[in-house]
Amino acid sequence: MSGKDTYLKAIRNIGIIAHIDAGKTTLTERILYYTKKIHRLGEVHEGTATMDYMPEEQERGITITSASTSCEWNKHQVNIIDTPGHVDFTIEVERSLRVLDGAVGVFCAVGGVEPQSETVWRQSEHYRVPKIAFVNKLDRVGADFEAVLQDMEEKLHTKPLPLQFPVGQGADFAGLVDVLNQRYLRFDPQSKGAQVIQDEVPAELVEKTGVWRERLVETLADVDEGIMESYLDGSIPRVDELKAAVRRATLKLQLVPVLAGSALKNMGVQPVMDAVIDYLPAPTQVHPAEGIDPGTRQRISFPVSPDSPLSALVFKIVLEGGRPLTLMRLYSGRIKAGETVFNATQQVEQRIARLFILHAGHKTRKDEVRAGEIVAAAGMKGARTGDTLCRKDNQLVLEQISQYKPVMSLALEPRNAEEEEKLLQALDKLLLEDPTLSLTRDDDTEQIILSGMGELHLEVLLERLKREYKVDLRSGKPQVVYRETIAGEAAADDVFHRELGDAVHHGRVRLRVAPRERDKDNRIYWEMDTQGWPQAWIQAVYQAVEDGLQSGVIRGYPVQGVSVAITGMERMPDVSSQVGFHMAAGGALKKALQAARPLLMEPIMQVEVLVPEDFVGDVVSLLGTKGAKIDNMYDRGGGKVVQALTPLRQLFGFATDLRSATQGRGNFMMTFDRFDVLK
Numbered sequence: 001m002s003g004k005d006t007y008l009k010a011i012r013n014i015g016i017i018a019h020i021d022a023g024k025t026t027l028t029e030r031i032l033y034y035t036k037k038i039h040r041l042g043e044v045h046e047g048t049a050t051m052d053y054m055p056e057e058q059e060r061g062i063t064i065t066s067a068s069t070s071c072e073w074n075k076h077q078v079n080i081i082d083t084p085g086h087v088d089f090t091i092e093v094e095r096s097l098r099v100l101d102g103a104v105g106v107f108c109a110v111g112g113v114e115p116q117s118e119t120v121w122r123q124s125e126h127y128r129v130p131k132i133a134f135v136n137k138l139d140r141v142g143a144d145f146e147a148v149l150q151d152m153e154e155k156l157h158t159k160p161l162p163l164q165f166p167v168g169q170g171a172d173f174a175g176l177v178d179v180l181n182q183r184y185l186r187f188d189p190q191s192k193g194a195q196v197i198q199d200e201v202p203a204e205l206v207e208k209t210g211v212w213r214e215r216l217v218e219t220l221a222d223v224d225e226g227i228m229e230s231y232l233d234g235s236i237p238r239v240d241e242l243k244a245a246v247r248r249a250t251l252k253l254q255l256v257p258v259l260a261g262s263a264l265k266n267m268g269v270q271p272v273m274d275a276v277i278d279y280l281p282a283p284t285q286v287h288p289a290e291g292i293d294p295g296t297r298q299r300i301s302f303p304v305s306p307d308s309p310l311s312a313l314v315f316k317i318v319l320e321g322g323r324p325l326t327l328m329r330l331y332s333g334r335i336k337a338g339e340t341v342f343n344a345t346q347q348v349e350q351r352i353a354r355l356f357i358l359h360a361g362h363k364t365r366k367d368e369v370r371a372g373e374i375v376a377a378a379g380m381k382g383a384r385t386g387d388t389l390c391r392k393d394n395q396l397v398l399e400q401i402s403q404y405k406p407v408m409s410l411a412l413e414p415r416n417a418e419e420e421e422k423l424l425q426a427l428d429k430l431l432l433e434d435p436t437l438s439l440t441r442d443d444d445t446e447q448i449i450l451s452g453m454g455e456l457h458l459e460v461l462l463e464r465l466k467r468e469y470k471v472d473l474r475s476g477k478p479q480v481v482y483r484e485t486i487a488g489e490a491a492a493d494d495v496f497h498r499e500l501g502d503a504v505h506h507g508r509v510r511l512r513v514a515p516r517e518r519d520k521d522n523r524i525y526w527e528m529d530t531q532g533w534p535q536a537w538i539q540a541v542y543q544a545v546e547d548g549l550q551s552g553v554i555r556g557y558p559v560q561g562v563s564v565a566i567t568g569m570e571r572m573p574d575v576s577s578q579v580g581f582h583m584a585a586g587g588a589l590k591k592a593l594q595a596a597r598p599l600l601m602e603p604i605m606q607v608e609v610l611v612p613e614d615f616v617g618d619v620v621s622l623l624g625t626k627g628a629k630i631d632n633m634y635d636r637g638g639g640k641v642v643q644a645l646t647p648l649r650q651l652f653g654f655a656t657d658l659r660s661a662t663q664g665r666g667n668f669m670m671t672f673d674r675f676d677v678l679k
Contacts, residue, residue, distance in 0.1 A: 008304065009282045011372045013329070015081045015096050017124065018106035019114035019669070023136040027106055027263040027272070028069075028080060034194060034270055035071035035078075070357050070374075073273045079374045097127050099315045099329035099374065102280030104272060105133045105256075109143035109169070111610065112151035114669060121156050128287070130250050132257045132275050133160065139262040143169040149258065161219050161246065161255040164271065165212050167205065176260055176268055177201055179212045180239055180246075185271070193266025220245045223254045243278060250279045283372035289313070289331040291388060291396035294344055300396050306370035308332035309394035310341065314387040318376075319429050326380045327358070328389065331398075334370045335377075335389075342392040343383065349392070353379025384432070406438050406451035407603040407648060407672055410458055411476035413447060419472050423448065426469035430461060437461070451481050453672075455652075480649045483560045483601040483675045484552030489514040490595035491567070494587035496580050507580030509541055510568035513592040518561040518601065519674050522549050527565045540578045541566060544585035553593045554600050560675060564589065601675040603648040606631075608641060609658065611666040616640045618661040626650040645673060 016024040032038045070079045081096045097103070103124050107113060113121075124131060135148045145166050152160045164176045167184070175186040184202060188195035201209050221231040224245040230237045237245075249255040257279050261268015288301040289311060302308040310333030318325045335341060337355045342348075356363035356376045369375045388398040414420040427450065431437050438451045452458045455478055465471045491512040498505060516523065524545050530538050545566065549559040569581065607628065611619050619642050620630065628644035635641075651670065658666045 007370075008284050008372045010076045011283055012076055012078045012276055012280055013099070013101045013283065013372070013374055014078065014276055014280060015100045015103045015129075016106060017097070017103050017120040019108070019111070019117040022106045022108045022111070022114070022117070023263050024106050027104070027134065027136065027269065030193070030263050030266060030269040031073075031078075031080065031273060032069065032071060033192070034273070035073050037069065037071040074277050076277050078273070078276060081374070096315065097123050097129055099313060100127075100129055101283055101286050102276070103129050103131045104276065105131050107133060107135050107148050107152070108140075109135050109138045109145060109148060109260075110140050112144075112148045113155040114608070114610075118155055121158075125253075128253060130253055130279075130281055130286075132250065132259065132272070132279055134263075134268070134272050135258060135260045136263055138166045138169055138260055139171070139173045139265050139267075141170050143173070145169065145260055152256070152258075159219065159255050160258045161216060161249070162212065162258045162260075163216070163246070163275070164258075164260050164268075165208070166260050167202075173262060173265075173267070176271070177205060177209050177212070178271070179209065179216055180242055182209055182213065185268075187265075187267040189266070193269065196270055217242070219255065220249065223249045223252075247279050251281050251285060283331075289398055291398040294347075294395050294397055302332035302394075302396070304332055304371055306332075306334045308371065310335065310390050311396055311398065312341075312389040313398050314383050314385060314389065317383065317385060317432050319433060323378065324380065324383070324432060325356075326377045326383045327374070328377060329374050330369055330371050332371045333391070334368060336368045337366070341389045342395065343387050344390050344395045344397045345387040346382065346384075348382070350380045350383060350389075352377045406436060406453060407481050408454055408458060408478050409449050409451035409481050410462075410478045411442070411447040412450055413474045413476075415472045415474075420448075422469065423465070423471045423473055426465055426471055429469075430464070447476075454670075478652065480602060482555065482557045482603075482678070484554050484557045484593075485518055485559065485561045485599050485601055485675075485677070486513060486515050486593060486596035487599055488597045490592045492588045492591035492595065493568075494584045494591060496583040496587060497572075497575075498583075500579065503577070504575040505577045505580040505583070506572045506575040507537075507577065507582070507584035508570040508572075509566065509581060509584040509588045511545070511585070511588050511592060512565045512567055513589070513596050514563045514565075515596075516561045516563050518676060520561050522559065522561070523563045524549075525563075525565055527567045528569065533569065534578075536578045537569070537576075537581045540582040541569065541585040544582045545589050548586050548589040552598060553590060554598050557600070559593065560601065562593075564592075600678045602678050604673045604676050605646055605648050605651060605670040606673045607644045607646050607651070607654075607668060607670045609644075609666055609668040610639055610641050611662050612639050615662040615666060616642065619658070619666060622657055622661045626654065646670075647678075 016028055018024050070077060081100065105121060107117060133152065135145055137143060138145065149160045149162060152158055163179055165179065166173055167175045167177060175184060178185055182201055184199040186197040186199065187193040188197060217227065217231060217237065220242065221228040226241065227237055227245045246257055250257060257275055259268060259272050259275055263269060284304050288304055290299055290301045291311065293300050302311050311331045312328045314326055314328050316327040318327065335352060335355065337352060340349050340351045343350050355366045355369050357366055358376050363376060388396065390396055412423060414423045427439055431439060436453050440449045442449055450458065452461065458478055462475055465473065489512065493510045495508045496506065524542060545564050549562065552559045609619050623630065623644050623646065626646050627650045628646040630642065630644045632643040633640060658668055
């Protein structure tokens with residue numbers, strides 16, 4: 001690496017990921033406070049958290065949108081994205097993980113590894129993101145550090161490496177023992193934890209510390225040859241050797257270093273920041289982002305350096321004063337404010353007017369940004385989530401961000417025509433920000449139908465429409481989004497022959513449909529030789545089939561899990577046309593779907609209820625009334641966890657029913673599992 005690229009070694013791009021209410025935002029607030037980015041501590045429960053800057057976040061005490069910030073620690077620049085924990089906002093986590101180099105997974109010491117923790121952990125594994133873990137809330141009644149470690153092994157199939165253990169738990173939580181350095185860490189309450197007091201390990205904990213250190217060395221020896229040799233020789237590895245081995249194992253995703261504390265009580269935060277610097281990668285220590293050369297379709301990547309050709313990924317669009325702000329990660333190259341870049345995804349040139357480094361709701365202007373940085377750009381009209389920016393003479397298209405299918409919708413009715421115009425303009429902006437939303441209009445009622453990832457997702461959007469965009473509207477009750485599929489095979493043949501305007505249009509298409517696995521995407525392919533046919537006609541048939549699968553034959557819902565083979569086309573001299581073949585293909589598809597025993601599918605949700613043992617019977621009975629199939633039941637944190645699969649349509653109002661059945665002591669989480677046939 002050249003001397004001028006050494007700044008890359010001092011960058012860490014990290015995300016804070018976890019289940020809802022594990023304490024991610026509280027941890028981030030403490031990090032900002034101890035790095036002097038903010039000068040007073042914000043609290044989630046008081047609605048004053050810096051990173052939860054949207055009114056909806058402050059009212060609910062949850063993170064809805066991933067917020068970006070930057071701070072300095074030990075001469076390193078740390079770019080942090082605080083992501084949501086609620087399943088309705090999964091896309092926020094997905095697109096953040098896509099552009100991060102490392103992550104801090106936060107776990108509640110009482111709740112352990114909860115459902116959304118598993119979801120975001122799997123997402124991070126997909127992108128091969130190295131992680132450290134922070135076991136939070138050790139001051140809470142029922143806290144159990146070792147139970148969380150066991151949970152991580154069993155549920156996340158990962159190998160935790162505890163670098164600390166707590167001194168006392170619950171009300172007795174007093175500090176931490178640093179296993180590597182064999183020091184007792186206390187956090188001065190007078191300075192709000194800013195002063196970390198390091199003492200000798202108390203005599204009564206010396207033996208326990210030795211056991212934990214032996215465990216650490218043994219775990220490292222399993223994955224690191226150098227430590228293994230020292231271990232077999234009977235020599236004691238130096239602290240710097242152990243730290244280097246921890247870093248190697250973390251970057252290879254072999255181990256997950258685990259730290260402990262209570263962010264709310266200002267205990268254990270600085271060691272987390274030290275671990276971010278010591279064990280998580282710089283941009284140069286992860287695989288370069290790979291893309292496709294649009295010309296040759298070959299896989300290519302550029303070295304992580306400001307002197308390499310430009311490659312940047314747009315991972316989010318936010319609106320500020322009605323104007324889009326484009327959030328991007330630079331993987332290579334550099335961009336100057338005012339210059340033009342090439343959007344390889346859309347094949348258009350776009351001018352970047354201004355560049356910024358973000359801090360939650362605030363931003364700092366920059367003249368130039370370089371490889372490894374996470375930045376925001378103003379002035380890029382038409383940019384979308386997932387777009388790749390590069391140079392026109394050095395093009396590549398990076399891997400797209402995963403798409404999610406909405407499972408719930410509601411009807412919107414503006415008060416009058418003027419309000420409808422305002423509503424549609426506002427929805428255009430919200431759709432630009434959030435790729436998990438979709439918008440349609442009901443052919444029969446003319447209502448505007450907005451679809452999203454769940455009740456909370458849609459509720460927050462309604463509040464934003466009224467609060468931010470001042471739209472006066474009524475909304476219907478949330479409705480489940482269904483899918484259609486088929487149970488059998490069928491073939492169909494359709495002829496279109498009609499005079500439209502001054503011309504006759506003709507086309508004949510034969511095709512066959514067959515079921516695939518229900519969670520599979522549709523497949524469209526040719527079983528006929530297309531050589532000698534005009535490309536426009538071939539494209540018209542393919543497009544008609546693709547469009548036709550967006551609206552099934554039962555209730556007009558999208559079709560899923562269907563294979564379509566186009567088996568034949570016939571032409572008629574002088575009158576065959578692109579329009580004719582498009583209409584014939586659409587007609588043949590509709591006939592085939594109707595003959596193939598069409599079925600309606602509904603979203604099935606994985607529900608996990610955490611409840612005191614006294615109420616297990618009531619919860620099982622309640623789930624029975626919701627058509628649930630109980631999957632599993634186990635102990636966690638002094639309570640019972642009940643897991644079940646339930647149709648989404650049965651779960652409206654479930655939170656209220658659960659509160660009644662458990663005297664307010666039950667909590668639940670639901671995640672989308674699959675679409676399946678309506679029972």
